[in-house]
Amino acid sequence: MTQSLSILGSTGSIGRQTLEVAEQLSVRVAALTAGSNVERMAEQCRKFRPSLAVMASEQAADALRARIADLPIRVRSGMDGLIEAAELDEADTVVTAVVGMVGLRPTLAAIAKKKRIALANKETLVCAGELVMAAARASGAEIIPVDSEHSAIFQCLMGAHGKEEIRRLILTCSGGPFFGKKPEELHGVTKADALRHPNWRMGAKITVDCATLMNKGLEVIEAMRLYDLPLSQVDVVIHRQSIVHSLVEFRDGAVLAQLGVPDMRVPIQYALTYPERYESPAKQLRLEDWKTLTFEQPDYDTFSCINLCRQAITKGGIYPASANGANEAANKLFRDGKIKFLDIADAVAGVLDS
Ligand code: NDP
Ligand code: MG
Numbered sequence: 303m304t305q306s307l308s309i310l311g312s313t314g315s316i317g318r319q320t321l322e323v324a325e326q327l328s329v330r331v332a333a334l335t336a337g338s339n340v341e342r343m344a345e346q347c348r349k350f351r352p353s354l355a356v357m358a359s360e361q362a363a364d365a366l367r368a369r370i371a372d373l374p375i376r377v378r379s380g381m382d383g384l385i386e387a388a389e390l391d392e393a394d395t396v397v398t399a400v401v402g403m404v405g406l407r408p409t410l411a412a413i414a415k416k417k418r419i420a421l422a423n424k425e426t427l428v429c430a431g432e433l434v435m436a437a438a439r440a441s442g443a444e445i446i447p448v449d450s451e452h453s454a455i456f457q458c459l460m461g462a463h464g465k466e467e468i469r470r471l472i473l474t475c476s477g478g479p480f481f482g483k484k485p486e487e488l489h490g491v492t493k494a495d496a497l498r499h500p501n502w503r504m505g506a507k508i509t510v511d512c513a514t515l516m517n518k519g520l521e522v523i524e525a526m527r528l529y530d531l532p533l534s535q536v537d538v539v540i541h542r543q544s545i546v547h548s549l550v551e552f553r554d555g556a557v558l559a560q561l562g563v564p565d566m567r568v569p570i571q572y573a574l575t576y577p578e579r580y581e582s583p584a585k586q587l588r589l590e591d592w593k594t595l596t597f598e599q600p601d602y603d604t605f606s607c608i609n610l611c612r613q614a615i616t617k618g619g620i621y622p623a624s625a626n627g628a629n630e631a632a633n634k635l636f637r638d639g640k641i642k643f644l645d646i647a648d649a650v651a652g653v654l655d656s
């Protein structure tokens with residue numbers, strides 16, 4: 303089990319829940335990194351006393367230094383700082399919880415140092431999954447998924463004897479806040495509408511990705527990379543309740559699923575404690591309270607982003623990174639009120655075309 307952690311993106315949704323888990327398990331927190339949220343980082347530094355704290359800019363790092371001048375904590379900034387946190391000798395596990403492809407270089411740095419990677423930052427695997435997985439094979443670093451679907455698959459594959467036994471992976475998808483809507487109903491939707499996810503509280507970027515279903519497209523690629531399977535063996539099913547976190551169908555027709563209440567602390571904790579399991583504060587699943595769990599086909603015409611990701615990974619090369627980059631930019635423009643919701647998919651399609 304993890305003894306000491308470096309958390310890249312500690313002020314975010316996954317980062318904060320990782321700190322809760324670390325506290326519960328009495329795991330040492332050796333390094334924390336954030337973008338610009340100096341106030342929250344200062345609080346985290348006071349509480350967890352890491353050796354190293356990193357901010358995205360030197361200006362934010364200076365502001366942090368001023369706030370924690372009384373603490374023996376080294377403060378760094380930028381990509382060099384993120385890499386220093388990823389490579390820190392003191393940490394045996396690196397939680398990659400930054401948002402976006404800024405996570406790629408620190409992840410590769412941690413892999414080279416043979417750290418366990420608790421991987422939340424899916425954009426890294428979408429952009430450069432082949433490089434990342436090859437680097438992990440070469441160094442022997444373990445990559446344990448934090449994403450709930452991929453953690454579910456990881457758990458369902460325990461005891462499998464090689465990938466020949468797998469017929470397909472089935473990723474579940476909540477459908478997001480606009481499930482059942484048609485394009486004409488999506489023209490005027492706002493950022494606030496898109497941020498109203500039915501089942502999960504997450505960072506803004508991934509919540510918008512869940513509304514466009516781009517998140518599921520990224521997750522299809524993430525699953526292909528993690529489990530080294532072709533696109534034809536990764537399916538998606540809409541499951542509105544987010545109780546079944548994903549499934550594996552084996553060649554004899556047996557299907558294994560992993561279930562639980564939607565609570566990211568469970569997959570985060572498992573990535574830290576694997577192969578062991580410990581008590582968790584997450585609510586118990588009582589199936590009789592749910593009564594009905596539903597499953598259906600996604601509406602691929604209205605939510606075209608899943609198929610755009612499929613096109614990108616089929617073409618391979620730089621296409622997945624381009625699709626991801628276009629989405630990161632368009633998602634941000636939508637959140638800044640500069641483009642409309644349906645423009646996000648158009649932007650990704652346009653970049654892939656050009
Ligand atoms: P948040 O937006 O809540 O947090 C992102 C973190 O990254 C924050 O600490 C933020 O700092 C930091 N950050 C942002 N931009 C930069 C930058 N340019 N340089 C350095 N640090 C930066 O995101 P989430 O926690 O929701 O998601 C993190 C990752 O985990 C994403 O890849 C997401 O897809 C994945 N994931 C998240 C899930 C969830 O439940 N939230 C579920 C499954 C996967 P600051 O606070 O200062 O802005
Ligand atoms: Mg997920």
